[in-house]
Amino acid sequence: MTVPPDPGVSRRSFLKGSAVAGVATTGIAAVAPAAPAGPTTFGPGEHEIALQINGKERQVKVETRTTLLDALRDGLDLTGAKKVCDRGACGGCTVLVDGATVTSCMTLAMDAVGAEITTIESLSDGDAVHPLVQNFVHCDAMQCGFCTPGMVMSSLSCLQRRGKPTVAQMQQDLSGNLCRCGTYGRVMQAIQRTAQGGGK
Amino acid sequence: MKPFSYVVPKDLAEAAAAAAQPDTVLKGAGVDLVDRMKERLQTPAQVVNLLPLRRELAGVARTADGAVHIGALTTLTELEQHAELQDPALQALRQSAGMTATPHVRNRATVAGNILQFTRCWYVRSEAFHCLHGGRGPTCLAVTGENRYHAVLGWLDCVRVHPSNLAPPLLALGAEYTTTLAGKERRRALAELFPAEPRAQNPEHTLLPGEIVTALHVPKQPAGARSAYCESREKQTFDWATTACAVRVVLQGGKIAAADLVLGAVGPNPLPRPKAAAALVGEAPSAALFQKAAELAFAGANPLAHNDYKLTVGKAIVRQALDEATR
Ligand SMILES: Cc1cc2nc3c(=O)[nH]c(=O)nc-3n(C[C@H](O)[C@H](O)[C@H](O)COP(=O)(O)OP(=O)(O)OC[C@H]3O[C@@H](n4cnc5c(N)ncnc54)[C@H](O)[C@@H]3O)c2cc1C
Ligand code: SF4
Ligand code: FES
Ligand code: FES
Numbered sequence: 001m002t003v004p005p006d007p008g009v010s011r012r013s014f015l016k017g018s019a020v021a022g023v024a025t026t027g028i029a030a031v032a033p034a035a036p037a038g039p040t041t042f043g044p045g046e047h048e049i050a051l052q053i054n055g056k057e058r059q060v061k062v063e064t065r066t067t068l069l070d071a072l073r074d075g076l077d078l079t080g081a082k083k084v085c086d087r088g089a090c091g092g093c094t095v096l097v098d099g100a101t102v103t104s105c106m107t108l109a110m111d112a113v114g115a116e117i118t119t120i121e122s123l124s125d126g127d128a129v130h131p132l133v134q135n136f137v138h139c140d141a142m143q144c145g146f147c148t149p150g151m152v153m154s155s156l157s158c159l160q161r162r163g164k165p166t167v168a169q170m171q172q173d174l175s176g177n178l179c180r181c182g183t184y185g186r187v188m189q190a191i192q193r194t195a196q197g198g199g200k
Numbered sequence: 201m202k203p204f205s206y207v208v209p210k211d212l213a214e215a216a217a218a219a220a221q222p223d224t225v226l227k228g229a230g231v232d233l234v235d236r237m238k239e240r241l242q243t244p245a246q247v248v249n250l251l252p253l254r255r256e257l258a259g260v261a262r263t264a265d266g267a268v269h270i271g272a273l274t275t276l277t278e279l280e281q282h283a284e285l286q287d288p289a290l291q292a293l294r295q296s297a298g299m300t301a302t303p304h305v306r307n308r309a310t311v312a313g314n315i316l317q318f319t320r321c322w323y324v325r326s327e328a329f330h331c332l333h334g335g336r337g338p339t340c341l342a343v344t345g346e347n348r349y350h351a352v353l354g355w356l357d358c359v360r361v362h363p364s365n366l367a368p369p370l371l372a373l374g375a376e377y378t379t380t381l382a383g384k385e386r387r388r389a390l391a392e393l394f395p396a397e398p399r400a401q402n403p404e405h406t407l408l409p410g411e412i413v414t415a416l417h418v419p420k421q422p423a424g425a426r427s428a429y430c431e432s433r434e435k436q437t438f439d440w441a442t443t444a445c446a447v448r449v450v451l452q453g454g455k456i457a458a459a460d461l462v463l464g465a466v467g468p469n470p471l472p473r474p475k476a477a478a479a480l481v482g483e484a485p486s487a488a489l490f491q492k493a494a495e496l497a498f499a500g501a502n503p504l505a506h507n508d509y510k511l512t513v514g515k516a517i518v519r520q521a522l523d524e525a526t527r
Contacts, residue, residue: 039214039248044203064206064247065237087235088305089438100277100307106231107308110206111251154303175437176302
């Protein structure tokens with residue numbers, strides 16, 4: 001019972017993270033016993049963990065109570081995901097964890113150790129942007145833009161899972177993202193245009 | 201959130217040992233727990249993360265006797281989409297999982313966490329108020345206050361409602377649950393997970409400190425069994441139900457040979473309504489019959505100042521669930 005199940009927590013990354021913590025940070029309460037005697041315990045103080053973000057391993061200092069959203073925004077300066085309600089009730093903080101959309105504000109950073117995290121920052125490289133982003137611009141799929149990073153991530157997941165989604169499937173996949181400006185129709189156009197190969 | 205230690209168990213035995221320590225709580229995905237910790241309604245010294253046990257405690261499987269085993273850490277998305285549940289008898293379970301919260305919440309939320317989530321009563325979920333629940337204050341604030349989402353049936357001194365989407369269909373299907381505590385495994389009828397007297401002083405579930413839910417079991421359904429789950433809510437997504445109904449019927453030769461009917465979101469527990477179910481047995485499905493069952497389901501209701509709409513809406517939801525199950 002040592003191999004972690006998908007998409008849960010990787011013991012390897014955990015131990016790696018806590019080993020780094022052992023030398024790199026102060027005020028650590030993390031204990032990572034070498035022998036399998038008892039469970040691994042972290043916190044309550046600050047320590048460093050390794051997160052797999054957009055294909056790269058990143059070290060970040062967290063407390064056990066730090067959410068994935070705070071680790072991304074405050075710890076790694078990945079500020080694309082927005083903190084809006086901080087209660088799982090708007091979708092502004094949507095990122096992909098092992099390919100599935102999650103609200104990063106209700107996910108502890110510790111819970112994301114060992115998982116593949118994809119943020120909106122993965123969709124641009126300098127001036128080059130992913131066709132989906134291009135199509136958000138083309139279709140004018142945003143107004144104030146506050147929900148947009150979350151909308152883009154839900155749209156990306158929709159396209160990845162469904163290829164050419166139907167209207168009902170798009171509605172379903174966007175149903176965890178609130179837009180106060182009412183851009184849903186345009187967002188669906190942007191998804192469809194991407195599915196048809198536009199924006200490249 | 202108040203700082204806490206975070207325990208990563210390697211197996212169930214380690215999780216159970218850690219869970220037995222004082223001031224410790226268990227965490228599934230944490231969607232409910234993190235919310236309460238953010239509000240400082242729960243300030244444990246230690247949180248045991250159950251997610252590393254997904255390999256042993258997640259997944260849906262048909263057992264040799266035709267029952268369905270649902271691991272406690274199975275996500276709501278897995279439940280909604282699982283091939284083993286594509287069966288008209290189990291439709292209610294898929295429907296209720298698929299209507300819960302949002303896709304992002306369902307992708308993480310666990311089955312056990314959903315059933316064990318804390319009430320949504322806005323008084324007890326706010327740091328600013330101190331009500332009778334858990335002995336935090338002298339009286340129930342909702343019974344005389346803002347109570348449009350509160351109970352209309354089965355309440356005693358606390359008018360909270362049970363918020364879980366999954367509890368009503370699991371009860372209607374006759375589910376059981378398995379727990380582990382101090383190395384002992386116990387399997388009981390799901391109804392035993394809820395307090396016999398849902399008072400303010402009693403927690404919303406009967407688990408002992410450190411007791412871990414490991415699985416739910418849905419027994420093999422008889423030939424002709426069909427189920428459905430319907431709910432009312434204010435928004436199409438993101439929202440808890442205002443009323444909910446799960447039904448299971450066994451259809452034989454155009455008649456209802458057996459029935460179970462459970463209401464959700466209208467009382468402090470998910471509420472089986474055996475009299476309403478009994479009225480269906482031996483009859484052929486009809487609008488008049490469903491109307492009679494709906495009336496019986498809400499017989500004895502005691503609505504509050506702002507929630508008598510739940511009677512009208514709830515009865516329509518009962519009729520809709522029966523209609524869907526017998527169609
Ligand atoms: C915007 C929004 C809308 C929502 N709408 C709905 C809705 O419509 N219907 C609905 O039903 N829910 C709804 N929810 C609630 C959501 O479904 C629950 O918060 C979620 O299912 C909890 O699961 P979890 O794994 O995150 O549990 P956790 O938060 O990890 O745990 C919840 C509780 O259960 C205990 N626990 C968890 N697992 C175990 C176990 N195996 N053994 C013993 N104890 C355990 C924990 O100690 C804790 O007290 C909504 C949530 C949000 C944010
Ligand atoms: S309904 Fe229960 S939880 Fe809500 S205010 Fe009354 S006693 Fe407190
Ligand atoms: S900020 Fe996470 S859902 Fe609103
Ligand atoms: S563009 Fe303003 S909230 Fe969506």
